[in-house]
Amino acid sequence: MQIVVVLGVLNAPLILAALLIWLERRFLALLQDRYGPNRVGPLGLGIVLADMIKIFTKEDWIPPFADRAVFILAPAVIVVTGLMSVAVIPITETIGVTDLNIGLLFFLAMSSMGVYSVVLAGWASNNKYALLGGLRASAQMVSYEVFMGLSLMGVVLLAGSFSLREIVEAQRDVWFIVPQFLGFAIFFIAGLAETHRLPFDLPEAEAELVAGFHSEYSGMKFGMFFVGEYVGVTVVSAMIVTLFFGGWMGPVLPGIVWFGLKLLFFILVFITLRASLPRPRFDQLMAFGWKVLLPLSLLNLVVTAGVLLLLKT
């Protein structure tokens, strides 16, 4: 039984990633007063299959000037770390691959590991645009990593545990979005930066850097970066749901439906942000991170801790 759950939970993000390509294109199109791909199959869903056939049959080319081993390793890292994070997410009371008592830390560790993928890809490509993309990615992710962790400490204080399952259980009365709104806002922004989605897609920045760190990639290796990105979006959305929106909790409907609905909502929010916000300049991004979000997350942590202490005494 457990093996079915494990396989299911680990395959779901991959299938979801493929479907997300379709969802993103359709939803983005609707936001921009277009239809998006609506020709192949019902609702244009066939485009998923067509995309897959296309990307698997494309020439998989490794540039002769690239660092071969690292070049091949990089796209794998982003998918593996993404899937590892999925493992700790509790989907319902019973479904979930594993329940680590340090689940939250594990997630943070894995998302930091994901940075390697981008940096190594930029480095191994041996191409100045790719390297610039990799550099940006490392600077952006390392700095956003800091308060991504800090912003979650408020939740940990409230729940009194690092285990994601216990954090969800602690939200039985009130979702943590209420006492931890600031933490949620910061985590959301940091999550955007972490998955380098628009408006924080500076590592790719196709307007200035060709395609950033994956300029030199083709075929399925390029596809892996996309799968990784969509898995990342799914994971960050799932984390938001788990940490701030009560995970599987909800009236009437079974837990898995609630989880799915909440997840879908946040994925759609991600896509809406992509459609509406412009990309900031790099120094603005860094300044915003270090000068605004970091102090705010520290403040959030201190105030939460203080209030908790006051209530205790």
Add this chain to the structure above:
Amino acid sequence: MLSMLRTIWTVFLHLFRRPVTVQYPEEKPYLPPRYRGRIILSRDPDGDERCVGCYLCSAACPVDCIALQAGEREDGRRYPEWFRINFSRCIFCGLCEEACPTYAIQLTPDFELCDFDRQSLVYEKKDLLIDGTGKYPGYNFYRVAGLAISGKDKGASENEDKPVDVKSLLP
């Protein structure tokens, strides 16, 4: 910060707008009558070919995609023996239509000229010639031109005075 939130909200509201996309093959876009598409050769109201084989269109064409050979009928009317337009080269600039003195060559709003074979984009006279008058219904070149053909002498055209007999002294 506030402006960003407003932007997001505005973009979100666009979700409920009707997409502006025209679903092309099922839904045809409106094209104005003077749209520059597939080229035709028209006939005058009497059913004769309008083209007089003057080569002006061929000369005006910037990409040299019109070729023709002029001929003359027994009654004195000129006509093209063959007329060929290579649509794989045509840029639909409309200069041929502007150059034509007889309204013979006209561009139509039909743009669906796709083909798998380059050769079949070369249209011959039988493909180009239509039975109607196209965009200029009443016009008949030989009725308004001063040129004499059999059945119509000098001075017999519309709005044309009788030729002046320069050898006569009478006013």
